[in-house]
Each structure stands twice: as structure tokens, then as C-alpha cells.
Amino acid sequence: NPFHKGKCFVYSNGLMDHICVCENGDSKAWYKKPGHFKGTLDAFVKIIRIEGIKSLWSGLPPTLVMAVPTTVIYFTCYDQLSEALKNRLGKDDEYIPLLAGSLSRFGSTTVVSPLELIRTRMQYRKLSYKQLYLCVSTKVAADGWFSLWTGWSPTVLRDVPFSALYWYNYERFKKMMCKEVGANEPTFFISFTSGAASGSIAAVITQPFDVVKTHRQIQLWESETLKIPQRDGTSTWAVMRKILARNGITGLYTGITPRLVKIAPACAIMISTYEYGKSVFSHLNEKMNQRP
Incomplete structure (x- = not known):
């Protein structure tokens, strides 16, 4: 987080966010940042080279x-x-x-x-x-x-619209692709592709609320751990106005590239696995019901 250097940072591994203390803070972090990153690909290369591939699953x-x-x-x-x-x-x-x-x-x-x-x-x-x-x-x-x-309100403001957009677009893409190939039910590839596309769209639209959620997590950490009083408002809209005043509209889309890199495959893998598992168990139930 560029506005709170040397205190803490938010680490995300694709499913959830983690607030971590920096190495030069009050205690050692379980994650050691290997220098500055020029981009998502550069971060992958440096982390793997310095800490090994296992650190990507920290x-x-x-x-x-x-x-x-x-x-x-x-x-x-x-x-x-x-x-x-x-x-x-x-x-x-x-x-x-x-x-x-x-x-x-x-x-x-x-x-x-x-x-x-x-x-x-x-x-x-x-x-x-x-x-x-x-x-x-x-x-x-x-x-x-x-x-x-x-912290419930910024989480809901991010996750509820994301979920609504995700399922709405997923079902549309799934029906469209099934109709295109003449399939009665989605194949693994159809579910995977539809999940990746719908997840990417939802991620782009809800990115500002993800940025606000991260800022509010940092503020909470500062006020409770470092005992730093919060002079500005800490509501979702107050934080959003603060980001807009400081960095403009681009500030609300900070980190959109790594978020897309993690969201698209995560949504694709999750929904395709879920659909495949549901299909397998559905067929098993049908076979069991047909037995005399």
C-alpha cells in the first residue's frame, strides 16, 4: 500500500485478503517482500526466484x-x-x-x-x-x-454487486455457448470460459469498492495496532472521496491488473469444477433411482 509505507500491507492469494506487518514494522512479517515490482509478471518472476515457487501459496x-x-x-x-x-x-x-x-x-x-x-x-x-x-x-x-x-459494509458493497454481475453474465454466456455448440448441458470448457469472462467483467466494475475495502482495512489496523488517530472519515464514501481527491478516478482502479489475473482463473476453476461435480452427482443419483 503506497500511502502507508513501512507499517503494514494487504496480501491477497486469490480467495481472501490478509493484513500483514512489514519487516521494518513492530514485528517480522511471514512474507518478505523481495524489493520493488515493475508489474504483475515481474512480481511473479522475482518472488519465485528469491523465495521459491512454494511462496506463491503463502x-x-x-x-x-x-x-x-x-x-x-x-x-x-x-x-x-x-x-x-x-x-x-x-x-x-x-x-x-x-x-x-x-x-x-x-x-x-x-x-x-x-x-x-x-x-x-x-x-x-x-x-x-x-x-x-x-x-x-x-x-x-x-x-x-x-x-x-x-468492515461489513465495504465488503458487501464489493461482493454483492460482484456476485450479481458474475451470475447474471455467467448464465447468459453459458446459454449462449451451449446454443452455439448444440449442447444440452455445459461442458467443462463452456463453464470454464463463461466463468473467466463473467468474473473479469464483475472484477472491473467492482474494483473501486475493492480499493476502498483495502484502505479501510489499513485504517483499522493503524488505529487499533499503531494507535494512530483517524482524522478523516472512515466510512466507505469518505474513503472513496479521499482517494478521488488524491489520485483521481485512476486511484479507484489501482491494482486492477493483478486482480484480473487472480479473479479470472479463480472464477473459471471454481465454477467449472462446481458444474462438473454437480453433473457427476446428478447422473449418479439418476442411476441409483433407476435401480430396482
Whole structure:
């Protein structure tokens, strides 16, 4: 983060963001930044050369702990909501993916938000479970239960529109490609291509909210860990106005290239694997039901 050099940085591995303390901060970071990067490709080359290819998967275990239940809730809700909306609005209603995607992401984000806050605290402070319990209980006692949903609004503003745009475009691209090749159900390639395209479109449109979310994470870290008072407003719109005043509209699209590089394949792999798995289990159920 260029505005907070020497304090902390936000690391993202494709599924979730991680706040990390810099090497020259109060403690050592688990990730050692190998100098300055000229671009995404340059970053890949330098990280692999200096730290080895395994470092590209740094922080994967804590990510999976959060990502697995979040994804299970998200996809289950989407499928159930889609079926419920089809029964009410009709199977051919093109806005069903948009509604189901929005509601399912809103629900999963709201449910997991307190866990996300706890995970973030554990990342920039080495706390035992007892210390973590005391930290959380003290915050609840001081600020109430709603304090556990700190950072919820910028996350929702980023993830809900992303989800709505993603599912809406994915279903359209999938139908279009199936019609083009004459397939009754999507192949792995169709799902993969549709997922990558729809994920890229959603990422570009929602990038400003991703930038704001990162800035708010940094502000929270500074105020609670470095005890730096926040003079400016910390609301989503206040942070957005601050970025616009300082860097213009381009400031809201900082990091769009690496985000596209991570989002496109992540969405493609996730949805194609999900569709393939759903198809396999669907055929297995049909075979089992046909047995005498």
C-alpha cells in the first residue's frame, strides 16, 4: 500500500485478503517482500526466484479455513434460491441469477463477517485463543455485538454487486455457448470460459469498492495496532472521496491488473469444477433411482 509505507500491507492469494506487518514494522512479517515490482509478471518472476515457487501459496491454510465454509454457504444458498425463484417467477426469467447471486452473497458475507474480523486480528497480532477471547469479549462489552461486523459494509458493497454481475453474465454466456455448440448441458470448457469472462467483467466494475475495502482495512489496523488517530472519515464514501481527491478516478482502479489475473482463473476453476461435480452427482443419483 503506497500511502502507508513501512507499517503494514494487504496480501491477497486469490480467495481472501490478509493484513500483514512489514519487516521494518513492530514485528517480522511471514512474507518478505523481495524489493520493488515493475508489474504483475515481474512480481511473479522475482518472488519465485528469491523465495521459491512454494511462496506463491503463502497463507493458504488460514484462507481455506475461511473459504471452504463461505463457499459451501454461498453455493448452497444460490442453488436453493435459484430453484425457489424459478418456481415463483418462471424458469426463463433472466433476472433470477442476479437476484439469487445478490442474496446468497449477502447472506454468506453477513454470516462469516465476525469470523473474518477474528481471522484478521489473529493475522496482525500473535494471540493465544484465551487472549483472542478476551480481545473479542472486551470489544463486544465496549461497543456491542454489532462491532463484530466492522468492515461489513465495504465488503458487501464489493461482493454483492460482484456476485450479481458474475451470475447474471455467467448464465447468459453459458446459454449462449451451449446454443452455439448444440449442447444440452455445459461442458467443462463452456463453464470454464463463461466463468473467466463473467468474473473479469464483475472484477472491473467492482474494483473501486475493492480499493476502498483495502484502505479501510489499513485504517483499522493503524488505529487499533499503531494507535494512530483517524482524522478523516472512515466510512466507505469518505474513503472513496479521499482517494478521488488524491489520485483521481485512476486511484479507484489501482491494482486492477493483478486482480484480473487472480479473479479470472479463480472464477473459471471454481465454477467449472462446481458444474462438473454437480453433473457427476446428478447422473449418479439418476442411476441409483433407476435401480430396482
